[in-house]
Amino acid sequence: MLVNLFTHFPDAVLREEAETFDALLSAPGIKIERIISTGQAxxxxxxxxxAENEWVILLRGSAGLRFESETRTRVLYPGDFVNIPAHSRHRVEWTDASMPTVWLVVHYAGADN
Known part of the structure; x- marks a missing residue:
């Protein structure tokens, strides 16, 4: 089956009412999902x-990601990625409100999982 990450956005996203999480693949020790945000934080x-590690790449839009251990917000643009180790406190400070922000997220088990 052919699937495109930039199509089939749920109506709620297009109306900027909700953030969506779509599981793309799930197997023991790994989960891949697409997250679409429009102004959410x-x-x-x-x-x-x-409890698991998380590798995130921003594909479209922009966002601010902050780690509790850091004083500054990291601004992400398309192509920027970050690895978030398990148990790292973090938050999304903002996402682009003018267009859908598309994330690809890989949750994976590490040595302590």
């Missing part, structure tokens, strides 16, 4: 802290 005062 992590709620104030909240942090993500997953």
């Amino acid at each position: 992590t709620p104030a005062g909240s942090w993500y802290c997953q």
Whole structure:
């Protein structure tokens, strides 16, 4: 089956009502998903802290990613990627509100998973 990461956006994304998470592949020790954001951010005062490692590449749009251990927000543009080690507290400060921001995320097990 041929699938394109830049097509088949859910209606809620096109209306800027919701952020979506689409599982593309799942197997023992790995999960690949597409996330589409349009102006969404992590709620104030909240942090993500997953048990698995996470490799993220921004494919379209832009976003601000902040790690609790850093004082500055990392600004991501298409082609920028970052590896987020398991148990690293991080948050999305903002995503582009003028167009869908498309992320490709690989969740994978590490030595401690």
